[in-house]
Amino acid sequence: MFDGEELEALALGASMVSAWADSELAGAAERALAKVDAVLPDRLRGRWDKETFLAPDFFIPPETLRGMSQLRKAIDHHLMVRMVYVREDGTRSERVVWPLGLVFWGMKWTLGAWCELRGEFRTFRLDRIQSLELLPSRFPMMQGRRFKDYVAYAKGEGVSHGNKKSC
Secondary structure, eight states: OOOHHHHHHHHHHHHHHHHHSOHHHHHHHHHHHHHHHHHSOTTTTTGGGGOOOOOOOSSOOGGGGTTHHHHHHHHHHTEEEEEEEEOTTSOEEEEEEEEEEEEEOSSOEEEEEEETTTTEEEEEEGGGEEEEEEEEEEOOOOTTSSHHHHHHHHHHHTGGGTOOOBO
């Protein structure tokens, strides 16, 4: 059974998902907590109602979550995505990518993807995606082009330190 700190960790995690993810994941987090609460002994039930932690869902610009639901679907079904992306310098480009995974950096979400134009991994900020379209074409899951390969690449390129290659 969970102890008090484990329940607080679950509640905080669910609160963060509710605030910083799309509405489908937010709803799933709330349903998961309700299921956990339903099977807890009386002494632990409602433990997350203490309100000692908060991940607020206000002051989050709507573009922060732009396209997240569609991208999650594309990732789950290995669907290629065509998108219009605006780089930091304002340059717009259209790309076809293999969406591999989403990464949360505290205030921004990024998409880790294989970029067909560049022929290598690239990182795209969700708030800079102007439009996206899920294509009927599926991409293969292959050695060297999986999300874990992207993560290893990103660590080597210093993505976490702001030296990332983005399109």
